[in-house]
Amino acid sequence: MARHAGLQGAGRQRHGYFEHWRRKDAGKPSKLGANKRISDEALLVHIKAIHAEVRQEYGWPKMWKELLARGIRVGKERVRKLMQRHGIKARGKRKFVVTTDGKHDLPIAPNLLARNFSPAAPNQTWSSDITYIATDEGILHLTAINDLFTARWWAGCPTGPPDQESCSQASRSFRYRSANGRPLADNRWR
Missing domain, CATH: 3.30.160 (Double Stranded RNA Binding Domain)
Known part of the structure; x- marks a missing residue:
């Protein structure tokens, strides 16, 4: 009980304190250590892997959501700036190619089938x-x-x-x- 005696005065809850020690004893990361920042180099490796996996179709908004889905908590702006700095961007949509030319004075083929x-x-x-x-x-x-x-x-x-x-x-x-x-x-x- 001596370990958590000062929690009441510090405005902390007892269950949070015990949760921290339970996670620490189980080898899991505690909530107190969850604020560790991933380096830009490590984040860039993840971004490039996802970018190749989705065939260059994700821009920064989808990339950020995919990183969150994979458990990598980073900010939107950080993902956007990192992708912009390294030239990683979504592939643009292809231009529609017109393959027929209906504007001509040539005769139209007769309707042999007659429906x-x-x-x-x-x-x-x-x-x-x-x-x-x-x-x-x-x-x-x-x-x-x-x-x-x-x-x-x-x-x-x-x-x-x-x-x-x-x-x-x-x-x-x-x-x-x-x-x-x-x-x-x-x-x-x-």
Whole structure:
């Protein structure tokens, strides 16, 4: 009882004093030692690890919240300044790339399908599409052809920029696989 005799006069509660000694005896950090400041170098290691883990998508607000979630208590401004000082920032959003040009005086392809999306037999009506896939090496263009009866996609040719030859090659590839059929897709790229 002699250890906590002066607590009443100092305005301290007995349970806080015993909590401190219980944690100290258990080997856990006490609340009295919780104010230890993590060094900037150690914090920077954590920030860089999280930054790489989330593929450079977090700015300082999300980084601060992630550090708190991982049990590292630091201030917002400290995280912001440290990231700014070391050039760590979130990757910006990519610019939207327009891939079609509807402002031209060229004739529009005729509507051969006439909204008949239910053909009577396979290999009578096909549709095609060109899709763009972002890769580490650049943009890959994939030309694909669809048989509307079976709803089966026939992957055509992964190519560089779409041109008339790549679309024609996909069409020839599909015609080779099917005995007869009327292509709905135009063989020319516009």
